[in-house]
Amino acid sequence: MENPLLIYNTHSRCKEVFKPLHEGHVGMYVCGPTVYGDGHLGHARSAITFDIVYRYLQHLGYKVRYVRNITDVGHLEHDADEGEDKISKKARLEQKEPMEVAQYYTNRYRDAMRALNCLPPSIEPQASGHIIDQIAYVKRIFDAGYAYESEGSVYFDVMKYSKDHNYGCLSGRNVDELLETTRALDGQQEKHNACDFALWKKAQPEHIMRWPSPWSDGFPGWHLECSTMSEKYLGDTFDIHGGGLDLLFPHHECEIAQSVAAQGHEAVHYWMHNNMITIDGKKMGKSYNNFITLNEFFTGSHEKLTKAYAPMTIRFFILQAHYRSTLDFSNDALQAAEKGLERLAEAQARLERIKPGAETTVNAKNLRQRCEEAMCDDFNTPIVISHLFDAAHDINIILDGKASITKEDLEELKRTFHEFTSDVLGLNISAQGGSTDNEAYKKAIDLLLSIRQQAKANKDWATSDKIRNELAALGFSVKDTKDGFEWSL
Ligand code: ZN
Numbered sequence: 001m002e003n004p005l006l007i008y009n010t011h012s013r014c015k016e017v018f019k020p021l022h023e024g025h026v027g028m029y030v031c032g033p034t035v036y037g038d039g040h041l042g043h044a045r046s047a048i049t050f051d052i053v054y055r056y057l058q059h060l061g062y063k064v065r066y067v068r069n070i071t072d073v074g075h076l077e078h079d080a081d082e083g084e085d086k087i088s089k090k091a092r093l094e095q096k097e098p099m100e101v102a103q104y105y106t107n108r109y110r111d112a113m114r115a116l117n118c119l120p121p122s123i124e125p126q127a128s129g130h131i132i133d134q135i136a137y138v139k140r141i142f143d144a145g146y147a148y149e150s151e152g153s154v155y156f157d158v159m160k161y162s163k164d165h166n167y168g169c170l171s172g173r174n175v176d177e178l179l180e181t182t183r184a185l186d187g188q189q190e191k192h193n194a195c196d197f198a199l200w201k202k203a204q205p206e207h208i209m210r211w212p213s214p215w216s217d218g219f220p221g222w223h224l225e226c227s228t229m230s231e232k233y234l235g236d237t238f239d240i241h242g243g244g245l246d247l248l249f250p251h252h253e254c255e256i257a258q259s260v261a262a263q264g265h266e267a268v269h270y271w272m273h274n275n276m277i278t279i280d281g282k283k284m285g286k287s288y289n290n291f292i293t294l295n296e297f298f299t300g301s302h303e304k305l306t307k308a309y310a311p312m313t314i315r316f317f318i319l320q321a322h323y324r325s326t327l328d329f330s331n332d333a334l335q336a337a338e339k340g341l342e343r344l345a346e347a348q349a350r351l352e353r354i355k356p357g358a359e360t361t362v363n364a365k366n367l368r369q370r371c372e373e374a375m376c377d378d379f380n381t382p383i384v385i386s387h388l389f390d391a392a393h394d395i396n397i398i399l400d401g402k403a404s405i406t407k408e409d410l411e412e413l414k415r416t417f418h419e420f421t422s423d424v425l426g427l428n429i430s431a432q433g434g435s436t437d438n439e440a441y442k443k444a445i446d447l448l449l450s451i452r453q454q455a456k457a458n459k460d461w462a463t464s465d466k467i468r469n470e471l472a473a474l475g476f477s478v479k480d481t482k483d484g485f486e487w488s489l
Pocket of ligand 1: 030031032226251
């Protein structure tokens, strides 16, 4: 490999040459979704960012164990006035088991990830399935002297820890500053200091999701699950920890403090953070209440959307920006992404029609090298895309007879173009509908819709609705007509 892989490490704040801990193997942990609502564009960006890292490490020949958790213990985001966890609240309102709510949104999240062509992680552990491990982890922090119990809850002693270690090393914040700016909230009088964080919370009587522990019937603090599950599945030191920039503080800072307290050293070699998506200049997110869910994008059912956008358009839109830059949502930008993706799909189809010539007069030869250089420079997907556009331009002029390419170079161009669009960027171009050459794909949709017609004739509304809704979620619009159906993407 000529190009070393450079990764921007948020911890050291510079690009570093990637050296895995174990030759040929990489362990990667990414903070996953909290499953009490539908995923939004910010979730897609984080999932796609680390899907690219996962894909490219495999492209380089590494065996990767990719762990992404599911936060299904919904203690994280309390309603400020009620103090009830969101999953419990939803379960109560909808008369469901909390686990039913968590499972429902987990399924929806996985469906959306599949539509965005994100590869599934190697392990997807759930916080609720690792309570025993988390209790054991709290005990280790206790034994090291960095935790205290207060009224049935257990807190991490940030003041004590910061005397021995560097709390704030990841985010660049310091404890004095935090003490000044952190307000004690109601119900937090049991903490010694406002910046201490919960390792275990005693459950209030109305709290449904609770487990027995040495301290109280309660539930683990949110930061704990990631320290516990990453150690369990990747070992006490591992290569890459990823997540959205909004998790840098306090979540990842607290993870570092927990692992240093419990293990005596940091667990993570490279911290990677994807930047945020903005909408009207503000961060898009649940806490800002300005988010558009992925299903709303796929169906066009949000007031800010002028149309539905296919999952591949969303993926391409996200990859057109470097993961460490902010990305501003707009309908114009999405429609430009749609056109760009179509150009690549057309180029891929045209590539098949090229007849080789006696010599190569285009710059197609070093496409692989240029794409690899860009990917090795901290996963620079926008540069890869611009190289692929250059190749699309070459393909057009060859077909127009203004340039030529030898058989050997043509084969290499086809391989490289396909590898970087499909395998590395994960752009499922044929699913976009841009590649009109793909008859099998059209036949498969027709087949699905004829099964739906049959279901309707049999009054099997469940099946017929399921097919229509799931196709709609993938960006298809289906119309019933006098003599059958019509569909478009
Ligand atoms: Zn996490």
